[in-house]
Amino acid sequence: MGTRKTKKRPNLSAQQLPTVFVFLLPGIFLFLVFNIYPLLKSFQISFYDWSIVPNRPSEFVGLDNYAQALKDPVARLAFRNTVLYTIITVPGQIVLAMAAALLLNGRIRGKVFFRTIFYLPVITSWVIVSLLFRYMFQSPNGFINYLLVNVLHLFENPIGWLQSGSTAMIPVWLLGIWKGIGWSMVIFLAALQTIPEEIYEAAAIDGAGSFNKLMQITLPLIRPTLVFVLVMLIIGGLNVFLPIALMTNGGPLQQTEVVLTYMYHQAFDFLDFGYGSALAFMMAIFIVSLSFIQIKFFRRPSEIY
Numbered sequence: 001m002g003t004r005k006t007k008k009r010p011n012l013s014a015q016q017l018p019t020v021f022v023f024l025l026p027g028i029f030l031f032l033v034f035n036i037y038p039l040l041k042s043f044q045i046s047f048y049d050w051s052i053v054p055n056r057p058s059e060f061v062g063l064d065n066y067a068q069a070l071k072d073p074v075a076r077l078a079f080r081n082t083v084l085y086t087i088i089t090v091p092g093q094i095v096l097a098m099a100a101a102l103l104l105n106g107r108i109r110g111k112v113f114f115r116t117i118f119y120l121p122v123i124t125s126w127v128i129v130s131l132l133f134r135y136m137f138q139s140p141n142g143f144i145n146y147l148l149v150n151v152l153h154l155f156e157n158p159i160g161w162l163q164s165g166s167t168a169m170i171p172v173w174l175l176g177i178w179k180g181i182g183w184s185m186v187i188f189l190a191a192l193q194t195i196p197e198e199i200y201e202a203a204a205i206d207g208a209g210s211f212n213k214l215m216q217i218t219l220p221l222i223r224p225t226l227v228f229v230l231v232m233l234i235i236g237g238l239n240v241f242l243p244i245a246l247m248t249n250g251g252p253l254q255q256t257e258v259v260l261t262y263m264y265h266q267a268f269d270f271l272d273f274g275y276g277s278a279l280a281f282m283m284a285i286f287i288v289s290l291s292f293i294q295i296k297f298f299r300r301p302s303e304i305y
Contacts, residue, residue: 042277043277046065046277046278046280046281047060047065047274052271052273065275065278066278074254074257078258078261078262081169082238082260085172085258089176089233092173093181093233097185097229098188100118101192102218105189105193115186119183122179133171134162134171137247139158139161169256172243175247180233187228191222195218199217199221200217234291234294238259238290239287240258240260244258244261245264249261250265264276
């Protein structure tokens with residue numbers, strides 16, 4: 001039996017390197033100017049009481065902005081709301097997206113139609129769906145209150161969804177789950193379609209039921225996809241901004257602030273760019289550290305990302 005020959009990747013010659021570099025240069029330049037430079041400049045600003053007034057020097061304050069963030073009760077509340085948003089929306093998206101992917105992976109009619117319906121929220125603007133949900137949860141005349149009070153008769157009086165700190169985050173959570181199902185579903189569906197049907201047939205012959213197939217075959221075989229989706233959804237959840245900004249703007253009384261909205265208000269409403277930058281970098285460090293821990297914890301030695 002002959003050995004299989006593999007094609008060697010051609011090496012670039014010294015004469016070809018300048019040509020390659022010329023084609024890469026515009027992209028590298030744009031990346032440095034619009035990504036790396038603002039990032040480094042923001043990091044510098046976080047150590048200053050930054051002044052935007054011309055001819056007024058900015059005062060170097062060292063780690064004072066970071067110390068202020070650790071002692072700020074509103075910053076702690078914003079961090080808690082951000083983490084709670086992630087804890088609620090990420091499992092909701094994963095469970096519902098997996099359920100939808102399993103159904104669409106079966107033999108049902110109208111697969112293309114249902115895939116389109118599930119994916120429409122993903123490609124719809126965050127601005128549009130945020131304003132739509134704000135209208136639906138308005139009090140007293142929003143659609144949800146009309147449904148609960150006048151149609152289903154579950155409540156006697158309308159609920160002030162967005163007027164109370166105890167209920168204002170519920171519409172935001174529902175929006176986050178609803179909008180993210182389609183993205184995760186498409187990825188799960190692609191992973192499910194790589195599993196050979198013969199494995200399920202052999203399991204059925206051995207008497208395995210649907211639940212056993214899911215737990216013993218499906219989930220282990222798509223484990224890398226699950227880890228990828230989990231990491232990406234957590235990063236997205238911790239970066240929540242637009243739904244809060246458009247639906248509650250951090251209110252009432254800053255009870256629905258998340259880290260990015262609080263950072264935005266500090267930087268652009270109060271012009272405290274140093275403190276806003278410090279909040280941003282503290283959140284960035286937390287997200288990067290958490291993502292690294294997730295990948296190291298969930299990854300098996302044979303899996304490469």
